[in-house]
Amino acid sequence: MLETTEVDDVVSWNSMIGGCARQGFEEEALSLFKKMHARNMKIDDFTYPSVLNSFTSIMDMKNARSVHSLIVKTGFEAYKPVGNALVDMYAKQGNLHCAFEVFNKMPDRDVISWTSLVTGYAHNGSHEEALKLFCHMRIAGVYLDQFVTASILSACAELTVLEFGQQVHANFVKSGLRSSLSVDNSLVTMYAKCGCIEDANRVFDTMQLRDVVTWTALIVGYAQNGKGRDSIRFYDEMIASGMKPDFITFIGLLFACSHAGLVENGRHYFESMDKVYGIKPGPEHYACMIDLLGRSGKLAEAKDLLNQMVVEPDATIWKALLAACRVYGNIELGERAASNLFELEPMNAVPYVLLSNIYSASGKWEDAARIRRLMKSRGISKEPGCSWIEMNSKVHRFMSEDRSHPRTTEIYLKADEIIILIKKAGYVPDMNFALHDMDEEGKELGLAYHSEKLAVAFGLLTVPQGAPIRIFKNLRVCGDCHTAMKFISGVFQRHIILRDSNCFHHFREGKCSCGDYW
Structure with a gap:
């Protein structure tokens, strides 16, 4: 062990500080640095990167800024390794503004500089900015490496920009x-989240090394793409390979069960979490189980599980219960779930809308109107339904009965043609999803021009035959549009991929991958 009271060799001090930082002894590294500074020793461009790397774990912003100030005073900010370490430190602490400021002042940048910044933006949820920076990086002629590639693919997955x-x-x-x-792993996740589960599987098959993240990405991916039974198959293969599931794996597995109606499987996996693997269920797992039971109409069992929870129910759990009450028209339980959500997320429009829909579907128009008035009086606005298609790197957005698109006339003519043809094939508009107090003709017209129907009309006009029509929606697809999409896929012989706020729906030959259970 270095006797710090006697040795004044800078190389030895740097070795000790660097060794502590690399081995995870960040506090010891910073303590050594303080002693080094107190002895007025010469601090160089080898010292600072190790010290700054220690702050990425400790998250001591005050002292980190002090070290940064010292770097500026001693003139080391222009040294590339020090600048890179500063960018990386601020990015990992979530201080993207400071990370960008340091990066912007650097006289010379390399792949490490760019990677630290791009990765920081991606990991902190600024996915669009990460993509823009990545484009600037490529324009600057900087070659990508594994780190920036993994980060940017993760950003693509979150934005679903295939x-x-x-x-x-x-x-x-x-x-x-x-x-x-x-x-x-990022490739598997990206393709799965963009609705290309076959491509995700192809990447998976070529991998020589896999970890729990790999398996979980595929399990979740199949579940999100309406193939819950495949998720279970891959889980079984994962266990057979000797890999142990983790907290996230069970979220994906229970999600798969809830979206495939596999109640018994869900019960089994939920119980095995603690009994077999020692993993305590969190709110996310309870939410999946409440959702599973609720979707299956087992609201009494869902209520019992809710009352037996060892963790406090969060908003996700109450939303799952409220959504089930919406499907099965359970007003009493729906009112309880909505009441809790009003307190937990007072500015969230979802519980107001769902409870209003429950009342409307039951013909309780006055109660529905009362909830809408309450929502308005509290200054809460409903997020409007929006669907979009990306064509040639341009996004085309549609809202219900929207007439702002440059090709509106063609789109509405196509939408009218669609309704005529699918009605001949057996489609009947479901007025339960026209929840406005108006005459039947008005309700039917409202359904015909929902945002996803306008989007698919545009897709039929522009997407080449043989290519899938990819539609994204910010909210859950309504039951009428879901039925219509099945008929459209059969009548027009097209593969329609619709991603709503819940999962992907793959419509082919009059059927949906979710099996009408979503």
């Missing part, structure tokens, strides 16, 4: 770099 993700994948392959576990 074309961008495919381009990143292609560029990485052309680069000749060897893939890494993080890149492969």
Whole structure:
């Protein structure tokens, strides 16, 4: 052990500080640095990166800024390794503004500088900014590496920008770099979240090394793409391979069960969490179980599980229960769930809308109006339903009965043609989803021009035959539009991929991958 009271060799001090930082002894590294500084020793460009790396774990912003000030005073900010370490430290602490300021002042940047910044934006939820920075990085002629590739693919997954993700994948392959576990995991996740579960599976099959993140990404991916039984199959293969599931794996597995109506499987996996693997269920797991039981109409059992919870029910749990009450028209339980949500998320419009819909579906128009008035009096606005299609790197957005698109006339003519043809094939508008107190003709017209129907009309006009029509919606697809999409896929012989706020729906030949259970 270095006797810090006697040795004044800078190289030895740097070795000790760097060794502590690398081995996870960040506090010891910072303590050594303070002693080094107190002895007025010469601090150089090898000292600072190790010290700054220690702050990425300790999150001591006050002292981190003090070290930054010292770096500026001693003139080391212009040194590339020090600048890179500053960008990385601020990015990992979530201080993106400071990270960008340091980056912007750097006279010379390399792939590490760019990677630290892009990764910081991606990991802190600023996915669009991460993509923009990545584009600037490529324009600057900086070659990508495994770290920035994994981060940008994760951002693509969150934004569901498939074309961008495919381009990143292609560029990485052309680069000749060897893939890494993080890149492969990000690819599996990106393709799965963009509705390309077959591509996700192909990446999975080529991987020589897999970890629990790999398996979980595929399990969740199949569940989100309406293939819950495949999720269970991969879970069984995962266990057979000797890999142990983690907290996140069970969220994906229970989600798969809830979206496939596999009640017995769900019960079994939920019980095995603690009994077999020692994993205590969290609110997310309870929410999946409440959702599973609620979707299956087992509201009494869902209520019992709610009362037996060892953790406090959060908003996600009450939302799952309220959604089930909406489907099965349970007013009493729905009122309880909504009441709790009013307190937990007072400015969230969802519980007001769902409770109003429960009343409307039961013909209680006055109660529905009362909830809408309450919502308005509290200054809460409902998020409008919006659907969009990306064509040639341009996003085309639609809202219900929207007439702002440049091709509105063509789109509405196509929408009218769609309704005529699918009615001939057996489609009957479901007035339960026209929850406005108006005459039947008005309700039917309202249904015909829902945002996803306008989006699919545009898709039929513009997407080449043989290519899938990819539609995204910010809210849950309504039952009438779901039925209509099945008929449209059969009548027009098209593969329609619709991602709503809940999951992906793959419509082919008059059927949906969710099996009408979503």
